[in-house]
Structures are given as structure tokens and as C-alpha cells.
Amino acid sequence: MTTKQPKEQVLIRYGGVAAAKKEREHLLASMMSPEGKPEALEGVVVIDASYTNFAGIVAASFFAEFGAEVIKVEPPEGDPARKMTPFGVTVNGVGIPFLMEARNKRYCTIDLHTEEGRKDFAKLAKKADIIIESFPAGQMDSWGIGYRQLSQLNPRLIYIAITPYGQYGKRAEEFAQVPDADITAQAASGLASIIGDPETGEEPYNWPTRAGAWMAWYMAGTQAAIGGTLALLFREVSGEGQMVDIATADSYATLAQYPVIAGNTWRKARPRLGRYDFSMCPYGIFKTKDGFVAIAAGRDNDFRALLKILDLFKREVEEEFKTISDRITDDLRRIDKLTAHLEGATTKLTSDELVGKTINYSLKAIRSKLSGGGIPFVMKVESPSTTMKNLHWYFRKSFQQFDDPKLGKFVLPVNFAKMSETPPRVKWVSCEIGKDNDYVRQKYLSE
Amino acid sequence: MEEYFRFAKELFDPAKAKNKPQPLKGIRVLDFTHFIYGPTCTGILARYGAEVIKIEEPGSGDMLRLGAWWGKYWKHTNPLSHSLHLNKYFVTINLKKPEGKELVYRLAEKADVAVENLAAGTAEAWGVGYTQLREVKPDIIYLSCSTYGQYGPLRFFPGWDLLAQAAAGTITITGYPGTDKYYKLPDYLGDFYPGTLGALVILIALYYRKKTGKGQYIDLAQVETMTRLLPHFTYFSITGQELERTGNIDPTMSPAFIHKTRDGKFVALAAGTDDQFKALCTAIGRNDLPAKYPTQLERLKPENAQELNRLTQEWVSQRNAREIVDLAKKHGFPAAEVVDDYQITHEEWRRERGSVETFYDEMYREFLLPGPQALLSKSPAKVNWLCRPVGYHNRYVLKGWLGLSDEEFEELEKKKVIGYWDDRPGAKPPIYYDITTDQMFNYQGDGGDKA
Numbered sequence: 001m002t003t004k005q006p007k008e009q010v011l012i013r014y015g016g017v018a019a020a021k022k023e024r025e026h027l028l029a030s031m032m033s034p035e036g037k038p039e040a041l042e043g044v045v046v047i048d049a050s051y052t053n054f055a056g057i058v059a060a061s062f063f064a065e066f067g068a069e070v071i072k073v074e075p076p077e078g079d080p081a082r083k084m085t086p087f088g089v090t091v092n093g094v095g096i097p098f099l100m101e102a103r104n105k106r107y108c109t110i111d112l113h114t115e116e117g118r119k120d121f122a123k124l125a126k127k128a129d130i131i132i133e134s135f136p137a138g139q140m141d142s143w144g145i146g147y148r149q150l151s152q153l154n155p156r157l158i159y160i161a162i163t164p165y166g167q168y169g170k171r172a173e174e175f176a177q178v179p180d181a182d183i184t185a186q187a188a189s190g191l192a193s194i195i196g197d198p199e200t201g202e203e204p205y206n207w208p209t210r211a212g213a214w215m216a217w218y219m220a221g222t223q224a225a226i227g228g229t230l231a232l233l234f235r236e237v238s239g240e241g242q243m244v245d246i247a248t249a250d251s252y253a254t255l256a257q258y259p260v261i262a263g264n265t266w267r268k269a270r271p272r273l274g275r276y277d278f279s280m281c282p283y284g285i286f287k288t289k290d291g292f293v294a295i296a297a298g299r300d301n302d303f304r305a306l307l308k309i310l311d312l313f314k315r316e317v318e319e320e321f322k323t324i325s326d327r328i329t330d331d332l333r334r335i336d337k338l339t340a341h342l343e344g345a346t347t348k349l350t351s352d353e354l355v356g357k358t359i360n361y362s363l364k365a366i367r368s369k370l371s372g373g374g375i376p377f378v379m380k381v382e383s384p385s386t387t388m389k390n391l392h393w394y395f396r397k398s399f400q401q402f403d404d405p406k407l408g409k410f411v412l413p414v415n416f417a418k419m420s421e422t423p424p425r426v427k428w429v430s431c432e433i434g435k436d437n438d439y440v441r442q443k444y445l446s447e
Numbered sequence: 448m449e450e451y452f453r454f455a456k457e458l459f460d461p462a463k464a465k466n467k468p469q470p471l472k473g474i475r476v477l478d479f480t481h482f483i484y485g486p487t488c489t490g491i492l493a494r495y496g497a498e499v500i501k502i503e504e505p506g507s508g509d510m511l512r513l514g515a516w517w518g519k520y521w522k523h524t525n526p527l528s529h530s531l532h533l534n535k536y537f538v539t540i541n542l543k544k545p546e547g548k549e550l551v552y553r554l555a556e557k558a559d560v561a562v563e564n565l566a567a568g569t570a571e572a573w574g575v576g577y578t579q580l581r582e583v584k585p586d587i588i589y590l591s592c593s594t595y596g597q598y599g600p601l602r603f604f605p606g607w608d609l610l611a612q613a614a615a616g617t618i619t620i621t622g623y624p625g626t627d628k629y630y631k632l633p634d635y636l637g638d639f640y641p642g643t644l645g646a647l648v649i650l651i652a653l654y655y656r657k658k659t660g661k662g663q664y665i666d667l668a669q670v671e672t673m674t675r676l677l678p679h680f681t682y683f684s685i686t687g688q689e690l691e692r693t694g695n696i697d698p699t700m701s702p703a704f705i706h707k708t709r710d711g712k713f714v715a716l717a718a719g720t721d722d723q724f725k726a727l728c729t730a731i732g733r734n735d736l737p738a739k740y741p742t743q744l745e746r747l748k749p750e751n752a753q754e755l756n757r758l759t760q761e762w763v764s765q766r767n768a769r770e771i772v773d774l775a776k777k778h779g780f781p782a783a784e785v786v787d788d789y790q791i792t793h794e795e796w797r798r799e800r801g802s803v804e805t806f807y808d809e810m811y812r813e814f815l816l817p818g819p820q821a822l823l824s825k826s827p828a829k830v831n832w833l834c835r836p837v838g839y840h841n842r843y844v845l846k847g848w849l850g851l852s853d854e855e856f857e858e859l860e861k862k863k864v865i866g867y868w869d870d871r872p873g874a875k876p877p878i879y880y881d882i883t884t885d886q887m888f889n890y891q892g893d894g895g896d897k898a
Contacts, residue, residue: 024576024577024578027577027664028666031666032598038655038659040652040654040655041654041655052719052720052723058676062647080743081719083743083744083747084699084700084719084743085747086682086699087747087748087749087752088746088747088749088752089682089685089686090744091685096678096681096682096685097678097699099681100678100681137451137452137455138455141451141454142451148451165800166800167452168452168455168456168459168800169800170795170796171795172452172455172796172800173448173452174776175776177776177779178776178782178783179719179720180781181697181700181703181715182697182717183697183700183703183705183715183781184717184783186715187705187713187783187784188783188785189786189791190787190791191633192705192715192785193785193787194633194634194787195621195630195632196630205623205626207706207707207713208705209621209622210697210704210705211620211632212620212622212692212693213617213676213678213679215676218640218676219643222640222647223643223820223821224821225647226491226646226647226820226821227822227823229650229651229654230471230495230650230821230823230826231823231825232654233471233650233657234468234823236654237468237470237472238468238825240825242824242825243455243459243823243824244822244823245455245824246821246822247800247802249783249802250797250800250802253797253802253817254819255639255643256634256635256636256639257527257530257531257639258527258635259634259787259788259792259817260803260815260816261530261815261817262516262526262788263788263791263792263793263815264526264792264815265521266519266788267789268789269787269788269789270787274628277609277631278516278634279517283609284609284631285613285618285629287627294609294610294612294613294631296607296609296610324518325518328517329517330517362605377605377606378610379604379613380613381613381618381619381629382613382615382619383616383619384619384674384679384680384683384690385679385689387614387615387616387674388680388684390601391600392595392600392601392602393599393670393671393674395598395599395600396596396598396599396668398670398674408685409685410681411683411684413671413674413675413677413681415671416667416674416675417645417648417666417671418596418667418668419648419652419663420664421655421661421662422663
């Protein structure tokens with residue numbers, strides 16, 4: 001990788017004017033590194049007692065990245081989440097997802113199955129601001145260390161419970177003993193049912209399909225962190241802690257809203273559409289000579305511009321698919337025809353050529369009063385390994401290389417938000433079971 | 448156990464939530480966002496009690512209002528706009544006019560947070576960027592949402608959910624190995640997820656401001672929020688190989704998959720830990736397996752995982768979905784039926800819990816909403832109203848909060864600095880609704896800021 005900044009292309013008509021402003025340049029330059037900046041959640045103590053559940057681990061990670069002291073409490077043999085890893089690949093016995101979320105955390109072993117362990121945990125809770133747990137609903141309560149008991153000890157405590165179906169209601173009671181997994185949460189929250197080929201396609205491609213990462217767990221983890229931070233803010237006003245209830249079977253339905261909105265207004269389920277989108281067309285991935293591009297040209301003027309770029313701006317195509325209502329994705333044969341038509345042209349170009357052509361067109365169209373304002377959005381489809389190599393993310397320090405004597409060399413996606421005052425950061429990565437037992441005992445359990 | 452569930456039900460009782468305080472009471476948000484990414488973020492803040500002032504262009508307003516998938520409007524609105532824009536104040540300001548900018552600055556003086564999701568630098572060029580707003584409100588928290596961020600070589604590259612997914616690589620992770628068919632994450636998740644994370648970052652900045660009195664500027668790139676949740680980069684850096692697509696199998700647990708049942712339904716099933724695996728083996732009557740595959744890592748070895756997935760899938764395909772889920776309950780391993788939109792809106796437990804919420808609105812009447820992001824026992828989310836027509840709160844916000852006199856207000860109307868809806872679905876009130884008698888719309892002002 002080179003450190004020399006390449007010449008930047010100004011592709012939006014307003015961009016150049018604003019970016020020239022000295023003040024803004026200073027501001028952005030100051031945001032390029034978190035070094036020496038304060039941390040937003042300094043002094044907040046988070047106990048992550050989540051067990052075999054990454055939603056809890058992810059929520060704890062967000063707190064840790066913003067400066068909270070996060071202590072992962074796990075049994076002496078370690079949390080089995082440590083070994084949930086693609087194809088069993090581990091580093092020093094630790095799985096990749098666990099390594100990825102092992103940022104700025106401390107590890108303490110407490111066996112909650114013993115009386116002594118529960119006493120220690122209660123002691124910890126007395127000094128904690130936030131507790132995260134993912135045991136079956138009511139389990140911690142029956143151990144005497146649930147919200148009911150701990151809030152007596154520490155009225156300022158914020159208690160986040162993560163389960164498949166929540167803490168109350170018929171389903172929560174009935175399914176209390178069913179453990180959580182990402183794939184079941186994807187299924188139960190409405191995500192899987194809308195990925196995959198249309199029902200008319202061949203099996204198993206037309207089945208509901210799993211999203212290729214732990215989407216449900218990450219969504220639920222983000223929601224848990226939101227709930228926890230809201231509770232922190234409320235505590236500033238009221239002085240009181242509270243309980244936060246997260247159900248992973250809600251994650252997609254509440255975060256992406258569409259399942260409920262569609263289910264309600266349509267009075268039926270949406271079908272799976274394979275590579276197509278519900279609202280917009282063309283909006284998806286297209287083959288090129290050397291790979292794939294993503295094309296979003298849903299508005300009519302964007303679509304016309306796309307046809308021009310692909311040299312397809314002929315009367316018959318233009319007339320048949322002219323307006324948004326001509327391109328509704330309810331008649332898939334029609335859309336297949338359009339896609340085949342477009343792909344016939346895109347496959348003649350390489351991805352870079354097509355992106356370049358679009359940029360050139362956009363630059364011209366922006367200056368022209370006659371173009372109708374259409375700009376198709378075209379982006380080369382990157383696979384994760386090529387994304388990492390893009391210079392843009394190098395400048396933004398989006399990926400950090402680590403070289404640990406025990407864990408070896410690895411890369412983590414970091415710095416997901418750039419902030420002028422309190423950016424998130426990764427200070428250290430460590431995974432050893434019980435690494436901070438002494439530290440935690442001395443600091444929190446010595447009395 | 449029963450006692451605990453009673454306690455929890457009492458704690459979260461949706462009927463009582465209405466009378467509880469809200470965590471973001473008194474926080475004011477200037478919302479320059481449109482489409483999905485930015486509005487998701489401000490929508491979460493609004494649901495927890497922040498006063499979000501959605502600033503739109505007179506006429507069409509936010510373009511999302513005008514779109515409805517497959518052309519299916521609901522009471523002449525895009526149904527999604529109701530869940531995205533609930534509890535917001537709808538104000539129109541023409542930013543091209545100097546008087547319009549003046550209005551924004553006057554609102555900014557009273558604001559705590561501002562959010563925009565225009566192309567990088569555009570807000571600054573329009574005079575409503577962070578550097579300008581902090582002149583009038585030094586401790587403002589300002590979130591700029593964009594696809595690639597505010598700096599870096601790609602910063603002016605156009606963006607959209609799909610393009611963010613393409614750039615982040617999330618578009619290539621879903622689907623079956625060996626095919627050239629990739630499925631994107633559906634429903635603009637590349638907008639919804641970054642927007643949700645944006646809300647988290649604002650909340651954290653608000654907490655910091657409460658402690659120190661300092662505001663700040665936040666640059667949130669869609670792509671970076673999507674890369675944050677992929678293990679693929681770390682996997683590649685360690686193994687030197689791409690983490691390949693695995694179709695309906697989760698390669699992090701074994702077995703773990705979605706499969707068709709005998710009755711034509713689909714069930715997701717997994718065994719992440721040794722205990723769960725033992726429970727599953729008992730359920731399928733293969734108590735010999737735990738001894739053969741004693742550890743998680745042993746089971747995850749590709750050849751073992753293949754075998755375990757195969758024989759469990761076979762078991763699933765010979766049973767009804769109901770039977771499998773019942774066994775999961777009995778023995779304690781993760782399993783759930785794949786539910787679709789219809790089931791989500793009709794499952795009893797979601798309504799009981801508030802994950803799906805029926806709301807009665809004065810203008811649009813009954814509507815079913817997705818629940819809030821998190822249930823809080825003492826300071827829960829609340830819904831007060833749904834989306835409103837373009838410029839609906841002009842009088843309320845400008846007269847009530849800024850204290851504009853009737854003459855000043857009419858002057859602004861005459862100069863077209865502020866305005867109302869065009870005759871388009873999504874922008875205008877529903878046809879059955881008599882806007883002339885609407886008290887909020889015709890707000891007369893009580894002279895001065897009520898807050």
C-alpha cells in the first residue's frame with residue numbers, strides 16, 4: 001500500500017465548493033485519528049455475563065469500543081461462544097468471531113453454578129453500571145442474581161437481558177428453555193423468509209435462505225447497546241437503573257420494519273424475488289466481462305441514463321420499460337427479460353470500464369441542463385478480501401492490522417464511526433480465559 | 448418461575464408504558480435526512496422521546512413519501528413512511544433562500560442534535576453543515592451519514608444501500624457455493640442497519656455531552672458499519688482464503704441449517720454447544736453421536752460438519768415443523784420455524800410483547816407498527832403520531848417554538864420560504880381527512896417557546 005494520496009475526483013457538483021473550506025478540512029483532518037482523544041463511556045463498568053450468545057458479546061463490544069470497562073464473566077472452562085467459528089478455524093484455540101469481538105475487554109472466570117460464584121457476581125453487580133446476560137428468562141432470577149435481586153443491591157443498575165423471545169408473555173414462558181442461535185433468530189425474525197429464489201425456481205435455491213453472516217445476532221446486539229445507552233441517559237436524569245429486554249426473534253422485524261409493514265398492508269407475505277428488489281428495478285447485481293457490478297437505477301431518469309450508458313437507448317426498450325410502473329417486480333418474466341437485455345450489454349464491458357463510463361456520464365450530465373438529472377449508481381462488487389485492499393479504507397483506517405505474540409497476525413474491521421471528540425477505538429485485543437481474574441478480584445471483589 | 452414471569456410482565460406491561468417518562472425527553476433534533484438511512488436514525492430518537500424536526504423541501508418533501516413498492520400505497524401514503532417518521536415534526540424550509548437558512552439557524556440555536564444524509568460536503572455547501580451550525584450552537588452533536596464517509600478518495604462517489612453492500616462485500620456473502628447468484632441483504636438492510644448504528648452513536652455522544660458539555664461531529668459511513676459485522680476480513684487475514692458462501696448452512700455451528708420439513712414448512716435448527724448437541728442427539732435418537740464428535744471444534748471440521756448436517760437434515764425432512772419445535776422445547780436445542788411477513792404480523796406473542804404494535808392515529812386511524820428497538824422497563828418507547836403531510840407542523844414549530852408572529856409567518860409563506868404539500872400521494876393528507884379543522888396544522892401560536 002502506498003501512503004501517497006491519489007488525486008480525488010469531484011463527482012458531485014456541490015462537493016468541490018464545500019470541501020475547499022479550510023475549516024472543514026481542519027475538522028476532517030482532526031478526525032482521522034482517535035489518538036489522544038477522550039472516551040465517551042469512560043468510567044462505565046459493564047459486566048458481560050452473556051453465555052453462548054453473540055448478541056450479548058457484540059453489545060459489550062460496542063460499550064468497550066467507546067471506553068467502558070467491560071468484564072466478560074464466564075465459567076472456568078470458558079464461554080462456548082469462543083469456539084463458534086467458520087469451519088472450525090481457530091487462532092490459539094479461539095474462534096474468529098470471538099477474536100473479532102475481543103476488543104478492549106477483560107476476562108474473569110466466575111462459576112455461576114456455585115453459591116460462591118453467585119456471591120461474587122452479586123458483589124460485582126453492586127459496582128457495575130450495566131449487566132448483560134443471555135440465560136433463559138428467569139434463570140438468573142432463580143439463582144438469586146436476576147434483575148429483581150440485583151436492583152435491590154444496586155438501584156442504579158442497568159440490566160440487559162437477551163433471549164430468543166423476551167422476558168414475558170406466553171411465548172417467552174413456553175420457549176424459555178430453547179437456546180438462542182443466529183440462524184434460528186434469522187428464521188424467527190423474518191429475515192430468512194425473504195432471501196432466496198422465487199418459489200418457481202429449483203430446490204433448494206427457492207427455499208428461505210440464511211444471510212451469510214450473523215446478521216440477527218449483530219442486529220440484536222446493536223439494539224441491546226441502544227437500550228443500554230438509553231438507560232444510561234435516563235439514569236442521568238432520574239438516578240434510577242432499569243431492565244432492558246431484547247428478543248433476538250424481533251431483531252430483523254423491528255430493525256428493518258418491512259416485514260411488519262408489508263405483512264400488515266398486504267395482508268400476505270411477500271414472495272422471495274431472488275436477485276431482484278421489491279421497490280426498484282433495475283436494482284441489483286449484474287454480470288460483467290470480469291466480475292459483477294451493482295446497479296441502482298430505479299428512478300425513470302436514472303434508468304434512461306443507464307440505457308444511454310449501455311448503448312441500449314432504443315425505442316423498443318425505452319417504450320416497454322419506460323416508467324417505474326413498467327418495471328414493477330411483480331411480473332418476473334418481464335423483469336427477467338429486462339435483466340437479460342441489460343446483461344447483454346454489461347457483459348461486454350469490464351467492471352472498471354462500466355464504472356468509468358458511468359462516472360464520465362454523470363460528470364457530463366451534472367453540467368448539462370438537458371440530461372434530465374438521471375445518474376445511475378454503479379459500483380464494482382467487491383468481495384471481502386478486495387474491499388480490504390481499497391485505498392479508501394486505508395485512509396479511513398477502517399481495518400487495523402494486529403501482530404500479537406500469541407494470536408499472530410490478523411486484521412479487524414474497526415473505527416466504524418469517525419468522531420471529532422470521542423471516536424470508538426480498539427486499544428487491545430485479548431482472549432485468554434481468566435486473564436484478568438486478579439485485576440477484577442482486587443478492584444471489585446476485595447471487600 | 449411463574450412468579451418471575453409475572454414480575455417481568457408487570458415490569459414491562461405495555462398498557463402502563465404510556466404513563467412512563469421517556470429517556471430522550473427535551474432533546475431536540477434537526478433532521479435534514481431523506482430516504483431510509485438517516486430517517487431510521489432520527490426515527491429511533493423520536494420514538495424514545497426526542498423532538499425531531501424533519502426539515503423537508505416544500506412540495507414533494509422527502510422522496511421516500513412518493514414511492515410505494517409495487518405501486519401499492521396505503522391511504523395515499525407509502526406505508527413505510529409511517530414507521531420511519533413517527534413522532535416527527537414536519538416542517539418545510541426552502542434552503543435556497545437566505546430567509547430559509549436564517550430559520551434553520553434559529554432552530555439550531557434550540558437544537559441538541561442535527562443529522563443529515565446528503566452527499567459528502569453538500570450540507571456544508573447549503574450552509575447547514577457542522578461548521579456553520581456550531582457557530583450558533585457550539586455544543587451541537589452533528590451526524591453526517593454517507594455511504595463512503597466525509598473524507599477519503601471515494602467520498603464523492605454516489606451511494607445507496609445496494610452500492611454500500613457492494614463496496615462492503617456484504618453482497619457476496621449470501622447464496623450457495625459454486626453458483627454465480629448472489630443475494631443482497633434484503634429490504635435495504637444496508638440503510639436500516641447503518642441508521643440504527645447511527646442512533647447508537649448519537650446516544651453515546653449525548654451521554655458524553657451530558658458529562659462534559661461538549662458536542663461533536665460524527666462521520667458515519669454506511670460501508671464501515673457493514674464491514675464492522677463481517678468476520679470475513681479477519682478470516683481472510685488468518686487463512687488467506689475467502690470465507691465462501693455456504694447456502695443455508697451456518698459454518699460456525701454444527702449442525703446448523705435451514706431445511707424443509709415433511710409438511711412443506713421450513714425450520715432453522717442449530718447446535719452451538721456441547722449441551723445443545725447432546726440435547727439434539729437425544730431428540731433425534733442418536734445418543735451415540737456425542738461420543739463420536741465430542742467437541743465443538745471436532746464437529747466443525749468440514750467433513751464432520753457435512754455428515755452431521757446431512758443426517759440431521761434427513762431427520763428434519765421426515766418430521767413436521769411443529770414436532771421439531773416441540774422437541775427443541777423439550778430437550779433444549781435451538782430450533783425455530785422460518786416465519787414470513789404474514790406470520791410476523793399475526794403471531795400472538797409479538798402483539799402481547801409489543802414487538803408488533805397496533806396504533807390508533809387521528810389522521811390515518813389504525814395501523815400496525817414494528818415494535819421499538821429495545822424494551823425499557825422504566826423509560827420505554829412511545830408512539831404519538833404517524834407520518835404527517837408535508838409542512839404539517841410549520842405553524843406549530845415556527846410560531847410555537849420560534850415565536851414568529853402571524854405577519855412574519857405569512858411573509859415567509861408569500862416568499863415561498865416555507866410551503867406545503869403538492870397534490871401527490873404521500874405528500875398530501877388522506878382524502879377523507881379535513882385538514883382545515885385540524886388544530887395542530889392550524890396552530891395559532893401562544894407567543895414564544897414552550898420548551
